[in-house]
Amino acid sequence: MTRHQSAPTLGALLVAVLVMIAIARAGVSAHHSFAPFDMQAEKTISGTVKQFDWTNPHTWIWVNVPDGHGGVETWGIEGMSPNFLGRRGWTKSSLKAGDKVTMVIRPLRDGSKGGMFVRATLADGKVLLPTGDPTEP
Amino acid sequence: MRGVVPMLALGAALAVGSWPAAQEKTAPEKTAPEKAGPKPPSANDWAAVGKLPDFTGVWEMSFGGGGARGGGGRGAGRGAVPQGPQLTATAAAKRKELQGQVREDNQTANCLPPGMPGIMGQPYPMEFLLTPGLVTIVIEAYTQVRHIYTDGRALPADPDLKFHGTSVGRWEGDTLVAETVGFSPLTEIAANVAHGDKMRIVERFRLTDPDTMTIETTVTDPDVLTAPYTTTRTLKRHRTWTIAEYICEENNRNSVDQNGKAGVNLNQAGPAKKEQ
Numbered sequence: 001m002t003r004h005q006s007a008p009t010l011g012a013l014l015v016a017v018l019v020m021i022a023i024a025r026a027g028v029s030a031h032h033s034f035a036p037f038d039m040q041a042e043k044t045i046s047g048t049v050k051q052f053d054w055t056n057p058h059t060w061i062w063v064n065v066p067d068g069h070g071g072v073e074t075w076g077i078e079g080m081s082p083n084f085l086g087r088r089g090w091t092k093s094s095l096k097a098g099d100k101v102t103m104v105i106r107p108l109r110d111g112s113k114g115g116m117f118v119r120a121t122l123a124d125g126k127v128l129l130p131t132g133d134p135t136e137p
Numbered sequence: 138m139r140g141v142v143p144m145l146a147l148g149a150a151l152a153v154g155s156w157p158a159a160q161e162k163t164a165p166e167k168t169a170p171e172k173a174g175p176k177p178p179s180a181n182d183w184a185a186v187g188k189l190p191d192f193t194g195v196w197e198m199s200f201g202g203g204g205a206r207g208g209g210g211r212g213a214g215r216g217a218v219p220q221g222p223q224l225t226a227t228a229a230a231k232r233k234e235l236q237g238q239v240r241e242d243n244q245t246a247n248c249l250p251p252g253m254p255g256i257m258g259q260p261y262p263m264e265f266l267l268t269p270g271l272v273t274i275v276i277e278a279y280t281q282v283r284h285i286y287t288d289g290r291a292l293p294a295d296p297d298l299k300f301h302g303t304s305v306g307r308w309e310g311d312t313l314v315a316e317t318v319g320f321s322p323l324t325e326i327a328a329n330v331a332h333g334d335k336m337r338i339v340e341r342f343r344l345t346d347p348d349t350m351t352i353e354t355t356v357t358d359p360d361v362l363t364a365p366y367t368t369t370r371t372l373k374r375h376r377t378w379t380i381a382e383y384i385c386e387e388n389n390r391n392s393v394d395q396n397g398k399a400g401v402n403l404n405q406a407g408p409a410k411k412e413q
Contacts, residue, residue: 018373030260031278032391035241035399057248076403078390083261083381104272114403 031057036108043107044076048133049099054082054092061117063103077105079117080130094128095120106111170353175288186267190311190344195380198373199260222356222366235329240397244323247392248385250279252300252324253317254338254354257393258370264380269315272306272313277380285315292318300324302338313342326356326366348374 055068059079064123079085080093095101100123105115120128200206220234224232245251257263259278265274270288285306296303296319306315317338326332344350349371356366 030245030386032246032393033242033399036391036401053388056383057385057387057389058391060388060390076390078401081261081383083383086381094211108401112401112403114401 014084022074034106034116034137036110037106038109039106039116041107042104042118043115044102044104046102047072047075047100049095049097049101050074051097052095054090056081059085059117059121061103063101065113073113075105076114078114078118083131088131090128093124099123147172153306175270182269182335185227186269189267190313191347192265192272192313192342192344192350193267193282195264195375195378196350197378198258199371199373199380205348206215222330222331222362225361225363228330228361228373231331231392234330238397240329240398242393243392244393245279246399248279248389249323250281250385252321253302254356254368256281256301257324257340257352257354258368260379261383262375263372268332272315275380279385280383285313287313290342292316298322308330311343312339313340315340326358326361330361332356333358335359336361345371348376350374 016053045065046062050058050062050064051060053062058081060078061077063075070088080089085094087107100127101120103120104118106118117130119130122128127137152400171367233289243251245255250256251259256276256278259276259279259345264275265278270286272285272287274283274285276282281301283304284303285304287306287308289307290305292305293303298319298321300321300323302317302319304315304317308314317340318335318336320332322331324332326336339355339357341353342350351369353367353369356362365411392400394400
């Protein structure tokens, strides 16, 4: 597993961690549990966005990742909902088909090609995070 | 009344199977008036709403501003998990049994709404609407709605069992006090804690400043809890927000099966979309 180069600032990561702790403390119940995901593990994948589903109850980022044999395999990455992310700076165009992207995920425990979104870095160095303080439009 | 005539005609057309003919022959009939309900609100009733605390608008729980207390009080250290409900021996044994079954998820993974009290703890906003005799809460998560009747009616003695129960409310000064009874067996007090028939929820809503609301929720359930289970949440007002659509079935790839095993569906990218 390789760490990607343009890491988000320490401050941004700290905010993300604090929000997750706060969510747990506030007794927030979410749509589903983390059980299928290995929340202790981080995996980095790099590839090309095939499709970005700006849908409820979760966004899904489909990424074509080179398989090392001249082909690609498609990974499915689950993110927060468009409602949640849309109030935190994301839009349906935050990721577009054809975008080169490096993504950190919590991989699925069963080894299939999917995971939960942690952060993404685009070719221009822009970092997408799933958390943060909500913004007014 | 204008809408009723085409409806009657449509009904007749469906019955006869010939739309234009039926439309010509069916005379508009007088429908029996609906059973007399409460008087429509007067200008004074609306003026009274204007004097209530300014709840109207969109609110979202602010993380870190809440927590549960079931007798543990404020002594819990920073970072501690909120103390959960205090259970009767039977309920505690049941919870242990359920935990032993490694139930990885609950039915919300299949898009079933959580109902009360869980629906009030979602990471999505809620819109409060105040009208004469009624407080309506439009909940973005799972596209849900609650009605708290403040017109003085009593709680039903033998309520139908609902995800959100049946709620009545009253104003105690600046605090809206809502009482709710009659919950679907599909709702839970907390994870792995089923409720009994006598569960009752009292919520106290009040503004602590113009853009901050606290909701203190107390669950009592003599068959399950040995002490009232109280949680307090803090919500922030977002004056420019609107409630967004949330159709859980749109592209739900999470699931839980009958044995409590959680799954993720990676088949085919996108919700019934063409390949890009």
